[in-house]
Amino acid sequence: MNARQIRIFELILILSIAFLPALIKSLAFSFTGHLSDFSHINYVDYTLYIIQSVLSITLLLYILHKNNRSIKDIGVKLKFQWKDLLIGICLIFIAGFTRASLALIINIVSPGFLTNVANPQNIGFLNTNAIGFLIIIVILVPLEEELIVRGFTMTELFHLTDSKTFAVVLSVIIQFSYHLYQGFAPALMMIPVFVIFAIYFVRTGNLNPVIIAHILIDVGSVLLRKFM
Numbered sequence: 001m002n003a004r005q006i007r008i009f010e011l012i013l014i015l016s017i018a019f020l021p022a023l024i025k026s027l028a029f030s031f032t033g034h035l036s037d038f039s040h041i042n043y044v045d046y047t048l049y050i051i052q053s054v055l056s057i058t059l060l061l062y063i064l065h066k067n068n069r070s071i072k073d074i075g076v077k078l079k080f081q082w083k084d085l086l087i088g089i090c091l092i093f094i095a096g097f098t099r100a101s102l103a104l105i106i107n108i109v110s111p112g113f114l115t116n117v118a119n120p121q122n123i124g125f126l127n128t129n130a131i132g133f134l135i136i137i138v139i140l141v142p143l144e145e146e147l148i149v150r151g152f153t154m155t156e157l158f159h160l161t162d163s164k165t166f167a168v169v170l171s172v173i174i175q176f177s178y179h180l181y182q183g184f185a186p187a188l189m190m191i192p193v194f195v196i197f198a199i200y201f202v203r204t205g206n207l208n209p210v211i212i213a214h215i216l217i218d219v220g221s222v223l224l225r226k227f228m
Contacts, residue, residue, distance in 0.1 A: 004160065007156060007159070007160065008160065010063050011152070011153060011156045011157075013059070014056065014059055014060055014063065014148055014152065015148065015149075015153065015174065017052075017055065017056050017059060018052075018053070018056035018144060018148050019148075019149075019174070019178045021052070022178040022181065023177055023178040025181050026177060026178050026179065026180035026181040026187075027177075027180065029180065029181045030180050030184070043133070046133040046137070047133075049137070050133070050136055050137065050140060053140050053141060053144045054140070056144055056148060057143070057144055057147060057148075060147060060148055060152055064152075071147070071151070073155070074147065074151035074152050074155045074207065075150075075151045075155070075201060075205050075206055075207030075208070076147070076151065076207050076208065076211075077206065077207075077208050081208070084206070084208040084209045084212055085209075085212055087200075087206075087209035088208075088209040088210070088211075088212035088213035088216065089213070089216070091196060091197065091200060091209060091210065091213040092213050092216060092217060094196055095192055095193040095196040095197070095213075098192040098195075098196060099189055099190075099192040099193060102189065102191075102192055103189055106188075113185060134222060138215070138218040138219050138222050139215055139219075141218065142211060142214035142215045142217075142218050143211060143215070145175065145214065146197075146207060146210050146211045146214055147207075147211075149171055149174055149175055150171060150197060150198065150201050150207060150210055151201070151207045153167075153170070153171050153174065154167040154168070154171050154198065154201060154202060155167075157170055157171070158202070164202045167198075167202060168195070168198040168199060168202055171194070171198050172191060172194040172195055172198055175190070175194045176188070176190065176191055176194065193217070197210045197213065197214070
């Protein structure tokens with residue numbers, strides 16, 4: 001294989017290991033309406049899920065190292081900056097406003113749409129009392145998604161196609177597809193968030209605010225479901 005084919009293979013390999021199981025479950029739920037094992041999982045399932053995420057990130061780091069690159073080449077700055085936190089919070093507000101605007105427009109055409117959005121399915125695993133596992137997941141999963149789908153995938157797609165638009169669109173499609181396990185409406189309403197994050201990254205090359213924003217969103221969602 002030539003260098004281009006190797007980069008394509010490595011991209012597909014990382015995406016498959018990281019997200020193919022979730023994609024298969026999402027498609028299965030979309031076509032059958034049944035996904036019992038995604039709502040009720042035990043400590044072993046949590047452990048395996050965490051291991052899979054860690055292995056995916058490890059594989060990403062290995063491939064970057066093999067190609068004489070580092071996470072800095074996919075937009076990660078190792079030094080914390082308060083500016084990144086503030087930008088991350090701004091991204092949350094922008095994405096939230098865009099999401100709310102889209103929801104209201106769609107709800108005019110389809111009354112009851114907001115009800116479906118507010119009741120995502122197959123998220124019973126968030127109701128666990130295993131707080132330790134939950135904390136690890138709400139930090140690890142956003143990190144995995146942003147490193148792989150945003151940082152690595154978009155960087156590779158731009159290198160392979162020289163099209164920022166294609167990189168944005170395909171990364172959004174990938175994230176949307178493996179979130180379908182929550183139902184079509186909730187997954188659809190995540191698209192504004194994915195788009196805002198992708199546009200910011202492709203314009204700035206800075207992944208840190210996006211990672212921070214994603215972690216804050218997931219932590220906030222868990223806290224709302226736990227205490228409200």
